Amino acid sequence: MEWLSGFTITVLCVVLLTSVMNALMPDGNLSKFINMVLGMVVMVTIIGSAIGLTKLDFDKVFAVDAARDFNRENAAEAYNRQIAQNFEARLAEEIAVFIKTNYGIDASVSAKAAVDANNNVTGVQSIAVRVPVWADAVTIRKDLAKVYGVSTKDITVGGGE
Secondary structure, eight states: HHHHHHHHHHHHHHHHHHHHHHHHHHOOHHHHHHHHHHHHHHHHHHHHHHHTTTOOOOOHOOOOOOOSOHHHHHHHHHHHHHHHHHHHHHHHHHHHHHHHHHHHHOOEEEEEEETTOOOEEEEEEEEEEEEEEOOOOOHHHHHHHHTTOEEEEEEEEEEEO
């Protein structure tokens, strides 16, 4: 019975709102279009209420995990982590293109961003590159160190095929 009263109230409110909007609209070229749109709103409301589409539990949708209170500081840290991950992915892609362009070698690259205590990206921490065993690992390591400002000891170039 509660469902029926909720359905009736919803439909009556939408019909009343539609009637008020229709009365406030000026007569003109768009009146037929406006009446059609308002009629569709009423139909969608009736159908949606009848099949239960409007029964969203917003407490469940916007539930916050009590164990991990999401506040402004946590949001900033999560955002900075996402920036670091994006930086690492783009850097690895850029290095792979650099190696392909300069050496004609397809390489598998992973890069690690240097971050501070607040997860702000401060630079490149390390680079790991997998290239065919016949590739000149020493030259690749030196060129990457020059271009990306990373110490050669933080760059690993190894054979993978």
